[in-house]
Amino acid sequence: MIWFLRIFEVYKPINMIQVSHLSKSFEKIQAVKDISFSIKKGEIFGLLGPNGAGKSTTINMMSTILKSDEGAIFIDGNDLNENPNACKQLIGVVPQEISLYDDFTAYENLLFWGSLYKIPSKELKERIASILELIGLADRKNDLIKTYSGGMKRRINIASALLHNPKILFMDEPTVGVDPQSRNRIFEIVEALNAEGMTIVYTTHYMEEVERLCNRIAIIDAGQIIAQGTQAQLQKQSDVEEKVEITFEEVSENQLKKLKEELSLEMLHDTQKITIACDVNKDLSNIISICNNNNLKIKDLELKKVNLEAIFLNLTGKQLRD
Amino acid sequence: MIQTILKKDLKLFFSDKKAVLLTFLMPILLIALFAFAFGGTGGNNREAKPITLLVSDIDNSLDSKSVLASLDTLSTIKLIHKDIIEATDLVRKGDYVGVLIFEKGFHDSIANGGKLPLELKYDSAREIEMGMLQSVLMQNLMSSIGEKAVKAKMNTYFETNFSGVPSGIKEKVFSDMDSGDTGMNAMMSNDMALKMTSILKEDKKQGNLGLIQAVAGTAIMMLLFSIAGIGGGLLDEKDAGTLKRLLYSPLKPTDILFGKMGASLVLAILQLVVMFVFAWLAFDLPIFNDIPSLILMILATAFAVSSFGIFLVSIAKSRQQLNGYSTIIIMLMSAIGGSMVPLFIMPAIMQKIAVISVNYWGIQGFFDIFWRNLPLTDILPKMGVLLGIGLGMTLLSVRLFKRNILKMV
Structure with missing residues (x-):
């Protein structure tokens, strides 16, 4: 089976990453259970799951520092088990921890991490300069890391993974413990890198980050991928519907009956409030005009759009941050 | 309230196994070690190990054999016969405490009542042993040949100065000597004196024994602590x-491990160089006597010590564990190996155990350079042992690093 996949993947380079039937156990705990997914060139792929779901284990296996018990990983057509060094040149990893030397300056840190990839000195210095511009810390490059704020350290943490110009960037919860402003700055960096064609694998347990950044998402829980696809595809898989919740100032039984007939949509109601399952973008204006035509005065209107939190809850039966 | 705090602190203390170990086991181990080192074990019935003394009997006469036979009966001395060149070389290398040489004419000197051509060449790095040996030798010499030598001397004296003295008077004098109440034995002690020669004092300037012990012993012990600390950076990097x-x-x-070891090695070399330069500037240690030997010895010691430091790091799973292990292991190794107490004052069994310690080989190597003034070829075996220790520790560290540290990442 694996040999077939390997031959197949070699001739299918459009997938930057192909993970097939990957498993990993630590003594009696199975951290990753038979997961498979593929990531196309230029995608931002989100691995979404609660703490302990198996995201970091998966990233560690994809980034060569952890051997899988079973399964295969291909990085841009290279079998990771057979050719880990070629894979290491293709990937950059932004670890969850701020893995920097506190007593070095930002520039010294970048120089050190870049030199591990044997980049010629001149080229490395140019690369450092452009990355410092990208992350907005060029003016602080000679300050010691220990004098940086948490958000600034996170940005240097990202920069350290970019020096060898990798095709793929693994980002393992890159925004943990940063303020909203720094988080936004990190999002902008991710988007800028992606715009340059970099494929990004982004793990997080913050659904809003995945919603903003990721083209496709894999929801991982207890070591298994429960669902994967675009957000719309995940919505379909989860059967979670968008809803409009309208509260009227006054409404009679007749008015409700008439409303139900004219809307031809699934509708729940109590004394003054109705909840309608619909496609908000398509149906909302129609719903409002029918209410107006029936002289129903809207006191409050709430859109219940489908988000990943709801999809995750629907698929796993638990909250994302449990 | 105080009782609650007291109970809490005791509970916390005893829940920390390493703290308990350091508090109770470490002093017990050190007490046992020092008691052993200073000969305080085994109660009053313990028999002292004999001191091995080389003997070179050039005279090969009945008198010299008689003295040797008498010495052989002593439980405190073990004799080994060697020719003078080999014996001198062995003492020079520090393998034996000294060589007792019966020069040609020993028998004749006794017969003529002349000065005894008897010499004890010794390693002055082992002065305490030498003092004990000298006292035992003199006692034995006096009892085995003293009477004969004194009578011969007196006879010669009478013949020279009072040739006409009746034999009855001479017999009376000799009889009084036998009763020991004339003090004549003491009169002769000058001729019976054992010539003592340190065979290490040669053309080159020699370091002060205590200084060499202090510098080499302390340098290696402190080096072990600092290298364990530097190597511990690997555990900090893990965290x-x-x-x-x-x-x-x-x-x-392995690049990471060897990189860390390389840094430790460089710092170890620097630390040793700084310490020896300081000893030269402050205490006039003759570090320029044999520069090639000193450089090679520093390199070999630094390699062994840095490998040992990395080995300690590889067996630890955290910085706290490393601190516990390194304190115990380094203190024990330093005590055994002669960093804390000079080896020559330890019992023979401790001197045998000392060879398991990095400190021992390092200190002995520096003694060879600064004290014994040995040529490089004679120091090479000790450097070889240090390199062997370093290599062994490196191989072990690679295995343990992969098993203990990489799995924890």
Whole structure:
């Protein structure tokens, strides 16, 4: 089976990453259970799951520092088990921890991490300069890391993974413990890198980050991928519907009956409030005009759009941050 | 309230196994070690190990054989016969405490009542042993040949100065000597004196024994502590996540270990150089006597010590564990190996155990350079042992590093 996949993947380079039937156990705990997914060139792929779901284990296996018990990983057509060094040149990893030397300056840190990839000195210095511009810390490059704020350290943490110009960037919860402003700055960096064609694998347990950044998402829980696809595809898989919740100032039984007939949509109601399952973008204006035509005065209107939190809850039966 | 705090602190203390170990086991181990080192074990019935003395009997006469036979009966001395050149060389290298030489004419000197051509060449690095040996030798010499030598001397005296003295008077004098109440034995002690010669005092300037012990012993012990600390940086890197990031890069795991070891080696060399230069500037240690030997010895010691430091890091799973292990192991090794107490004052059994310690080989190597003034070829075996220790520790560290540290990343 694996040999077939390997031959197949070699001739299918459009997938930057192909993970097939990957498993990993630590003594009696199975951290990753038979997961498979593929990531196309230029995608931002989100691995979404609660703490302990198996995201970091998966990233560690994809980034060569952890051997899988079973399964295969291909990085841009290279079998990771057979050719880990070629894979290491293709990937950059932004670890969850701020893995920097506190007593070095930002520039010294970048120089050190870049030199591990044997980049010629001149080229490395140019690369450092452009990355410092990208992350907005060029003016602080000679300050010691220990004098940086948490958000600034996170940005240097990202920069350290970019020096060898990798095709793929693994980002393992890159925004943990940063303020909203720094988080936004990190999002902008991710988007800028992606715009340059970099494929990004982004793990997080913050659904809003995945919603903003990721083209496709894999929801991982207890070591298994429960669902994967675009957000719309995940919505379909989860059967979670968008809803409009309208509260009227006054409404009679007749008015409700008439409303139900004219809307031809699934509708729940109590004394003054109705909840309608619909496609908000398509149906909302129609719903409002029918209410107006029936002289129903809207006191409050709430859109219940489908988000990943709801999809995750629907698929796993638990909250994302449990 | 105080009782609650007291109970809480005791509970916390006893829940920390390493703290308990350091508090109770460490002093017990050190007490046992020092008691052993200073000969305080075994109660009053313990028999002292004999001191091995080389003998070179050039005279090979009945008198010299008689003295040797008498010495052989002593439980405190073990004799080994060697020719004078080999014996001198062995003492020079520090393998034996000294050589007792019966020069040609020993028998004749006794017969003529002349000065005895008897010499004890010794390693002055072992002065305490030498003092004990000298006292035993003199006692034995006096009892075995003293009477004969004194009578011969007196006879010669009478013949020279009072040739006409009746034989009855001479017999009376000799009889009084036998009763020991004339003090004549003491009169002769000058001729019976054992000539003592340190065979190490040669053309080159020799270091002060205590200074060499202090510098070499302390330098190696402190080096072990500082290298364990530097190597511990690897565990800090593991905790900080930088070790993980290093593993993401194209580096091999062993590159990381060898890189850390290289840094430890450089710092160890620097530390030793600084210490010896300080000893030269402050205490006039003759570090320029044999520069090639000193450089090679520093390199070999630094390699062994840095490998040992990395080995300690590889067996520990955390910085706290490393601190516990290194304190115990380094203190024990330093005590056994002669960093804390000079080896020559330890019992023979301790001197045998000492060879398991890095400190021993390092200190002895520096003694060879500064005290014994040995040529490089004679010091090479000790350097070889240090390199062997370093190599063994490195191989073990690689295995343990992969097993203990990489799995924890």
